[in-house]
Amino acid sequence: MNKHAIAVIPGDGIGQEVVPEALKVLETAAQIHGGIAFEWTTFPWGCEYYLQHETMMPSDGIETLKSFEQIFLGAVGMPGLVPDHISLGGLLLKIRQELEQSINVRPAKLLCGMKSPLADPQSFDILVVRENSEGEYSDVGGRVHNGPDEMALQTSVFTRKACARVMEYALSVAQRRRRHVTSATKSNGLAHSMPFWDDVFRDVSQAYPDIQTTSMHIDALAALFVMKPHVLDVVVASNLFGDILSDIGGAIMGSIGIAPAANLNVERKYPSMFEPVHGSAPDIAGKGIANPIGQIWTAKMMLDFLGYEDIASVVLYGIEETLVENVKTADLGGSATMTEVTERVIAHMKAAAK
CATH class of the missing domain: 3.40.718.10 (Isopropylmalate Dehydrogenase)
Structure with missing residues (x-):
C-alpha cells in the first residue's frame, strides 16, 4: 500500500x-x-x-x-x-x-457533455505548459518620481536554465501525446527576450528529433486557439503568454x-x-x-x-x-x-x- x-x-x-x-x-x-x-x-x-x-x-x-x-x-x-x-x-x-x-x-480539452462557445471546436485537446518562475512576472523594477514625471519600470527576466527546463518538459510530454509542440513567441516586437526564448527553444528541440516543433507569435497563436484549436497539441510559453493562453483555453472549453x-x-x-x-x-x-x-x-x-x-x-x-x-x-x-x-x-x- x-x-x-x-x-x-x-x-x-x-x-x-x-x-x-x-x-x-x-x-x-x-x-x-x-x-x-x-x-x-x-x-x-x-x-x-x-x-x-x-x-x-x-x-x-x-x-x-x-x-x-x-x-x-x-x-x-x-x-x-x-x-x-x-x-x-x-x-x-x-x-x-x-x-x-x-x-x-493547464489542459484545455473539450470534454464530452460540454458545449464550447466556438462554432466548430472539433474536439480539441491542448496542453499549455507555462514557465512559472520568471519571465514577465519577475519582480524586478519599481516606480520613481512624482507628478507628470512619474514612471514605472518592469523588467522581464529570462534565464537559459528556466527556459530550457520548461521546454524540455513540454517536449517530453509531447512524446506521450501527438508529438507536436508550439512555442509562443513575440520576437518581432520584444527584441531581446523573445529572440532569446526562440534560440533556447531551437537548441533544446534538437534533442527531440521525433517531435514536430513550431514557433508562433502570441497574437496569431491566440487567434488560432479560437479559430482552429484542434490543430494544437502541446503549447509552451513564457509566464505572461502562458497565463493568457490558458485562460483562453478555459473559455473555449465552455467555462473557466x-x-x-x-x-x-x-x-x-x-x-x-x-x-x-x-x-x-x-x-x-x-x-x-x-x-x-x-x-x-x-x-x-x-x-x-x-x-x-x-x-x-x-x-x-x-x-x-x-x-x-x-x-x-x-x-x-x-x-x-x-x-x-x-x-x-x-x-x-x-x-x-x-
Whole structure:
C-alpha cells in the first residue's frame, strides 16, 4: 500500500466547499485502485486567516509544507476585504516561488457533455505548459518620481536554465501525446527576450528529433486557439503568454470554472501544488451550488503526477459521463447542486471499475 501525505489548503469562498468534494473523489479513486491511500492534513490558511493574523500563512508555513508529498489547493481571494496583491503574494505566489514550482500545466480539452462557445471546436485537446518562475512576472523594477514625471519600470527576466527546463518538459510530454509542440513567441516586437526564448527553444528541440516543433507569435497563436484549436497539441510559453493562453483555453472549453492546473516542481525536491483555475467566487459561496468539476479535474492531475494514470483516467471518465447526462451546476446551465455532481462522478467511477 502506497500512502501519500497531502497538505490540503481549502482557502477562501467556494474553495472551502469544492475541496472536500474532490477529496471524496480521491478517496473513491484510492478504494478502486486498492493499492494507494491518502493522509490529509488541512491548513486554514487564506484570507480569513489573514484577517485574524495579518498574514496569509504562518512564518513557518513553507517549512511545514516541505514535509508533504503534494499540496491540494482550493481558491484564494476575498475582494473588498483583502487586497489582491496580499492574497496572491502571501500564499499562492509564495508557495510557487519558495517551493520552486517552476512549471505550470493547464489542459484545455473539450470534454464530452460540454458545449464550447466556438462554432466548430472539433474536439480539441491542448496542453499549455507555462514557465512559472520568471519571465514577465519577475519582480524586478519599481516606480520613481512624482507628478507628470512619474514612471514605472518592469523588467522581464529570462534565464537559459528556466527556459530550457520548461521546454524540455513540454517536449517530453509531447512524446506521450501527438508529438507536436508550439512555442509562443513575440520576437518581432520584444527584441531581446523573445529572440532569446526562440534560440533556447531551437537548441533544446534538437534533442527531440521525433517531435514536430513550431514557433508562433502570441497574437496569431491566440487567434488560432479560437479559430482552429484542434490543430494544437502541446503549447509552451513564457509566464505572461502562458497565463493568457490558458485562460483562453478555459473559455473555449465552455467555462473557466471547470479548468484545472498544476504547479510542478519537476525535480520532486519539494511538493508540487494542484489548484483549479477558478477563483473563490464569494457571490455564491455557502450556497451549495459551486461547480466542483474544476477541483475534481485538478485531483485527476495530481493522480497523474503521482503515477496513477489508470485511475486518473477513471476520474476523467466520471466527469465526462456526468456532463453527458446533463448533471450540471447552474453556471453550466444545469440545476444540480455541487454535491449531486460529485455523487454522479463517483457513481460513474464505481460503475467503470466493475
